[in-house]
Amino acid sequence: MPTLADIVTELESRYDPRWAESWDAVGLVCGDPAAEVRKILFAVDPVAVVAEEALDWGADLVVTHHPLYLRGTTSVAATTSKGRLIHTLIKNDIGLFTAHTNADVADPGVSDALARAVGLTGPLVPLSPAVDDPRRGLGRVGSLPEPVTLAEFAGQAARGLPATAGGLRVAGDPGRAVQRIAVSGGSGDSLLGTARAAGVDVFLTADLRHHPASEFMENSGGPALIDAAHWATEWPWLADAAHQLASASAARGITVETRVSETVTDAWNTTAKCEDLT
Numbered sequence: 001m002p003t004l005a006d007i008v009t010e011l012e013s014r015y016d017p018r019w020a021e022s023w024d025a026v027g028l029v030c031g032d033p034a035a036e037v038r039k040i041l042f043a044v045d046p047v048a049v050v051a052e053e054a055l056d057w058g059a060d061l062v063v064t065h066h067p068l069y070l071r072g073t074t075s076v077a078a079t080t081s082k083g084r085l086i087h088t089l090i091k092n093d094i095g096l097f098t099a100h101t102n103a104d105v106a107d108p109g110v111s112d113a114l115a116r117a118v119g120l121t122g123p124l125v126p127l128s129p130a131v132d133d134p135r136r137g138l139g140r141v142g143s144l145p146e147p148v149t150l151a152e153f154a155g156q157a158a159r160g161l162p163a164t165a166g167g168l169r170v171a172g173d174p175g176r177a178v179q180r181i182a183v184s185g186g187s188g189d190s191l192l193g194t195a196r197a198a199g200v201d202v203f204l205t206a207d208l209r210h211h212p213a214s215e216f217m218e219n220s221g222g223p224a225l226i227d228a229a230h231w232a233t234e235w236p237w238l239a240d241a242a243h244q245l246a247s248a249s250a251a252r253g254i255t256v257e258t259r260v261s262e263t264v265t266d267a268w269n270t271t272a273k274c275e276d277l278t
């Protein structure tokens with residue numbers, strides 16, 4: 001049976017911690033490197049429901065995309081939700097490992113899975129290539145097999161992504177023809193200019209804010225925008241990461257059981273239309 005150290009080595013061979021942004025916090029958060037690992041749960045967020053799922057399933061390790069302690073801490077006391085989560089994990093011999101911005105820029109990484117989920121076919125290239133290796137980078141650009149309307153593509157993307165309360169928000173003429181698409185999992189505000197320069201028809205990402213989106217759309221001739229739930233844009237990567245880890249382990253004669261959490265942990269869990277509020 002592999003140890004936690006073996007699994008960490010395997011994960012870091014795909015998601016090199018050196019690729020992470022300087023502000024990020026990736027890698028092993030808790031767990032004994034010598035502990036044996038048989039069952040690994042993959043999830044986007046290190047939150048209480050995910051820890052409960054790990055406990056119920058008997059996981060030895062949870063791999064999450066988002067860090068638990070991004071900004072550091074001086075206490076893991078169970079007086080906060082994060083401290084309580086750490087206590088739950090350690091008391092039950094469950095490790096926690098994070099692959100965040102190092103998974104965003106990996107090849108394949110978070111946006112490859114997103115691109116496939118929304119129906120892009122053929123080769124994918126980074127929207128913003130890494131300086132040291134242009135095969136890696138933030139976001140992906142790819143194409144649909146044939147042009148469709150923006151409305152049709154938005155519908156296809158909504159069906160390809162896991163359902164969330166807010167669904168997708170679309171900015172642009174629903175009838176315009178689209179084929180070349182850029183995607184970026186998670187918050188993609190910073191790539192708006194890059195998407196325009198790339199000459200794509202649509203930029204699909206998450207967490208777009210009013211002013212950047214409004215100013216972007218005021219400058220006509222650029223891509224349409226699709227804003228999805230943050231969790232939904234990153235969730236497709238979990239299955240890829242789990243599959244790659246299981247098959248790489250199997251090739252070395254090691255059996256691990258992987259599972260992808262289907263619990264929706266997006267922050268927004270319901271919506272109300274204006275007329276519902278009167």
Ligand SMILES: [Zn+2]
Nearest residue numbers: 186187230234
């Ligand atoms: Zn994210």
